[in-house]
Amino acid sequence: MANIMYWEAIQRAHDEEMARDPLVICMGEDIGVAGGTYKATKGLYEKYGPLRVMDTPISEGGFTGLGIGASFLGVRPIIEIMSVNFAWLAMDQMFNSAAKVRYMSGGQLTAPCVFRSAGGAAHQLGAQHSARMEKVFMGIAGLRVVTPSNPKQAYGLLKSAIRCDDPVFINEHELMYNMKGEVPDGEYFHPLEGSEVARSGTDVTLFGYNISVHWCLKAAEILDKQYGISAEVIDLYSLAPLDREGIKKSVSKTHRAVIAEEDEAPVGVGSEVIAIINEECFFELDAAPVRVHSALVPQPYNHTLEKAAIPDHEDVVKAVLKLFGKA
Amino acid sequence: MKIEDKKRVLREMVLHRRFEERCYQAYIERKIGGFLHLYPGQEACCNGVMEAARPGHDYVITGYRDHVHAIKCGADPKAVMAELYGKETGSSKGRGGSMHIFDGDKRFMGGYALVGGPFPLAAGIAKAIQLKGGDEIAICFLGDAANNQGVFHETLNMAALWKLPVLFVCENNLYGIGTSIERSTAVVHQHKRVAAYNIPADECDGQDIEIVYEAARKAVDHVRSGNGPYFLELMTYRYRGHSMSDSRGYRSREEEELWKQRDPIFILRDRLIKDGAMTMADFETLEKETDAYIENEVIKFSEESPEPRVEDLEKYVFADRETQLPWLTGKAA
Incomplete structure (x- = not known):
């Protein structure tokens, strides 16, 4: 096991x-000579050259479409969109071309490409550089969506996404690239479907993904030590498809659920997980599930306002206490 | 073009014309649903370019007016018509429809319904060719109105920057849906817009197939020789509306008649007659044979083919699950 950073794990999977x-290539803004905004492609340009490590112009719709077109012929492009906010410009190609081409060609063409993008609120980046957009991607037929919460997943999910014949969107987080964690020394493929029990518990299930897994883990610690509540944490690393079985299994055990997401609440992971709970195990519930989420505002610049807009582990603790009638 | 080639292409163009006219009829009879965009008037464009290229070898991509391009690449007209009928035997197994004809084996990479969408896909196909080192080229057929999308410019820039083997064919039919080019586009002659990207570009008559063929030969040679992209603008006209719900209120009948006097099929037919290579009677026989083929084989096949099974509704959304299990479950060998 190597203890490496999230960005190093992504770089290693690329490499x-x-x-x-030779048909695996990567492309995006500043990924080559500059080594990548978050260093995820560091050293690759020197090793593989400009034909396979493509510094693209700032044309998200154009270069995303170009990568998708190349994938029709068996090329496996890893397309980095520097910030998920810019992915709006590429969504026509991602959704209308990559996600639909297999279906509308009756299975003849396929788009085995990987889209990687950093989302999330970082530090005062303002309304147009702080979006969380997983809610948009996870509702598109034909597109897989995964989101790593640690370096091991970042490495293993990218490895699997490159090998998979379906288009995969990987949602990363701007604040997590320097996070350290254990990654197996040997080759490792993380499943593109399912969920993980990040911490076992009996009284309530805390559902998180990507950065909110860490809020949940911290909240579980506090709940255990200060309130004697045993919380189970489920890491929903696959957002499309969501793990119905995993959700059902945990809620059937704990009978209570809190879903934590950095995204705004309307039309999000929280609403989907609650819908699945209703469909799969409604009568197992001892209390109505609760969502922890951002305020529905364009991200404010001001530090205090930004902090107020985004939830954290304390909000998860509060939600659980409310669920137990302790707040 | 050689006489024998001209005769063969005339036969193909008559098939393309009669196929499209039969689609019109089938649409009226409600055998075909959805949107239907027909090609009559523009036949010399696709045929002239593809005669200079290698159908089935070069990769072709286009927009939603795609039936004729698919057939020219080698798609079976029966499979194309069956697709319009929504049948399981259709070229996209009834999942695509008129705007999404595909034939992967013939390297017809599809019809796409977002105006301008195929531009970067074509450049990507060219990128793949470049990486793999083949002698194929990518050919992107789109209309003039697609050039007002941002990806047109993004794609031209990248294609020129990376010297990609892609030929952009602009079939300038003077209308973007129901808006004339003068009313939507600051520069009517599209090849002029390409100059800024240092891509060689040419414009020619799109009604006379021999003129198209000569211009296309130069274009195809340029791209296949590794010189990077080329842009060819063909001045043409679609006889019918943009799609079936179009009453053509935005243009005059006089203008339509003027263009019909330069019909691409009649130009080639009259030349062959003048050269003594065929007679008017031969042409009439050709039309009758074509109609009989369409009726007795193409339509019959489409009518008699089975519908897709409802149980297969979700088939083709993702790759076959069994083949992907190592990555979906993480249990790679």
Whole structure:
């Protein structure tokens, strides 16, 4: 096991796959000579050259479409969209071309491409550089959506996404690239479907993904030590498809659920998880599930307002206490 | 073009014309649903370019007016018509419809319904060719109105920057849906817009197939020789409306008649007759044979083909699950 950073894990997955298969390429803004805004492609340009590590112009719709077109012929592009906010410009190609081409061609064409993008509120980046957009991607037929919460997942999910014949969107987080964690020394493929029990518990299930897994883990610690509540934490690393079985299994055990997301509440992971709970195990519930989420505002610049807009582990603790009638 | 080639292409163009006219009829009879965009008037464009290229070898992509491009690449007209009928035997198994004809085996990479959407896809196909080192080229057929989308400019920039083997064919039919080019576009002659990207560009008559063929030969040679992209603008006209719900109120009948006097099929037919290569009677026989083929084989096949099964509704959304299990479950060998 190597203890490496999230960005190093992503870089390693790129490097291994590019060394293995000459048709694996990567492309995006500043990923080559500059080494990547978050260093996720550091050193690859020097190793694989400009034909396979493509510094693109600032044309998200154009270069995303170009990567998708190349994938029709078996090229496996890893397309980095520097910030998920810019992905709006690429969504026509991602949704109308990549996600639909297999279906509308009756299975003849396929778009085995990977889209990687950093989302999330970082530090005072303002309304147009702080979006969380997983809610948009996870409702598109034909597109897989995964979101790593630690370096091991960041490495293993990218490895699997490159090998998979379906288009996969990988939602990363701007604040997590320097997070350290254990990654297996040998090759490791993280499943693109399912969920993980990040902490086992009996009284309530805290559902998180990406950064909110860490809020949930911290909240579980506090709940255990200060309130004697045993919380289970489920890591929903796959947002499309969501793990119906995993959600059902945990809620059937704990009978209570809190869903924590950095995204705004309307039309989000929280609403989907609650819908699944209703459909799969409604009569197992001892209390109505609760969502923890951002305020429905364009992200404010001011530090205090920004903090007020985004939830954290304390909000998760409060939600659980409310659920137990202790607040 | 050689006489024999001209005769063959005339036969193909008559098939393309009669196929489209039969689609019109089937639409009126409600055998075909959705949107239907027909090609009559523009036949010399697709045929002239593809005669200079290698159908089935070069990769072709286009917009939603795509039936004829697919057939020219080698798609079976029966499968194309069956697709319009929504049948399981259709070229996209009834999942695509008129705007999404595909034939992967013939390297017809599809019809797409977002105006301008195929531009970067074509450049990506060219990128793949470049990486794999083949002698194929990518050919992107789109209309003039697509050039007002942002991705047109984004794609031209990248294609020129990376010297990608892609030929952009602009079939300038003077209308974007129901808005004339003068009313939507600051520069009517599209090849002029390409100059800024340092991409060689040419414009020619799109009604006379021999003129198209000569211009396309130059274009295809340029791209296949590794010189990067090329842009060819063909001045043409669609006889019918943009789609079936179009009453053509935005243009005059006089203008339509003027264009019909330069019909691409009649130009080629009259030249062959003048050269003594065929007679008017031969042409009439050709039309009758074509109609009989369409009726007795193409329509019959489409009528008699089975519908897709409702149980297969979700088939083709993702790759076959069994083949992807190592990555979906993480249990890779």
